[in-house]
Amino acid sequence: MLRRLALLATVAALFLAAPLAAQQTSDLVSDTAFRVCADPANRPMSAEDGSGFENRIAELLAADLGLPLEYTWYPMATGFIRRTLAENRCDVVIGYAQGDELVLNTNHYYTSAYVLIVKADGPLAGVTALSDPALKGKRVGVVAGSAPATHLVRNGLMALAKGYDLFADRRYQDPSGDMLADLEAGEIDAAILWGPIGGPLVKQSHPGLKVTPLLSEPGQPRMFYRITMGVRQGEKSWSRKLNSLIRRDQAKIDAILAEAGVPILDDMGTAAKAVSP
Numbered sequence: 001m002l003r004r005l006a007l008l009a010t011v012a013a014l015f016l017a018a019p020l021a022a023q024q025t026s027d028l029v030s031d032t033a034f035r036v037c038a039d040p041a042n043r044p045m046s047a048e049d050g051s052g053f054e055n056r057i058a059e060l061l062a063a064d065l066g067l068p069l070e071y072t073w074y075p076m077a078t079g080f081i082r083r084t085l086a087e088n089r090c091d092v093v094i095g096y097a098q099g100d101e102l103v104l105n106t107n108h109y110y111t112s113a114y115v116l117i118v119k120a121d122g123p124l125a126g127v128t129a130l131s132d133p134a135l136k137g138k139r140v141g142v143v144a145g146s147a148p149a150t151h152l153v154r155n156g157l158m159a160l161a162k163g164y165d166l167f168a169d170r171r172y173q174d175p176s177g178d179m180l181a182d183l184e185a186g187e188i189d190a191a192i193l194w195g196p197i198g199g200p201l202v203k204q205s206h207p208g209l210k211v212t213p214l215l216s217e218p219g220q221p222r223m224f225y226r227i228t229m230g231v232r233q234g235e236k237s238w239s240r241k242l243n244s245l246i247r248r249d250q251a252k253i254d255a256i257l258a259e260a261g262v263p264i265l266d267d268m269g270t271a272a273k274a275v276s277p
Contacts, residue, residue: 028091030067033070035070035071060253072084083272094266105230112194112262113223117210118209141162148223176193180198196257
């Protein structure tokens with residue numbers, strides 16, 4: 001009888017301990033380095049030379065953790081998560097859209113939207129929506145297969161639109177840069193890019209262009225997204241740790257994004273977020 005009670009007590013102890021063990025940071029997460037999965041040529045977000053704004057956010061978090069920063073570089077295209085995070089070559093993707101099932105998302109740390117880019121001194125400088133009659137008969141650059149393409153169809157603008165590659169190895173191709181170059185050359189009349197790409201590119205290298213977030217496009221797909229960090233599925237303790245860092249560093253992260261030229265919006269993507277200087 002005593003042996004049976006002892007066995008039951010042992011089983012019960014193991015059962016109660018299991019949830020606690022599951023809450024510990026996964027053995028896969030490095031405790032000797034802050035290991036980041038990133039595209040080496042995805043400017044202005046990430047770059048192997050450390051010039052991207054996601055590089056700066058990674059540096060901030062690594063410093064908070066007191067760990068050296070290490071990168072696993074892989075093109076941000078099909079297979080990125082499988083060949084980086086899933087293979088335990090790194091532990092976090094700094095920028096990842098909320099809701100993607102390939103990763104466990106942290107809390108979002110910014111919201112942004114697609115933007116319309118035109119010549120600052122041109123006839124389209126006052127356009128704030130794709131339904132504006134001023135866009136009729138104009139040639140708009142758009143990334144093929146992206147959310148804005150559907151809105152161009154809805155507004156009768158697709159027939160004249162010029163498409164640019166969605167999936168590209170940016171070590172060898174630069175669809176966003178090509179689109180802005182075409183705009184400046186007059187090959188297209190307006191460009192639509194994801195705000196965290198278009199905003200910084202214009203701020204860095206295209207002073208004659210104007211960036212306007214598209215905040216009022218009706219219907220689906222939505223034109224704004226909340227951006228999180230991505231970790232391996234099941235690593236809830238690691239996600240919570242990153243959430244704590246995000247909360248503590250939110251003002252510093254906002255400052256990095258604002259300095260880069262990223263359009264930062266409120267959580268619903270309806271207005272610009274007030275960012276403290």
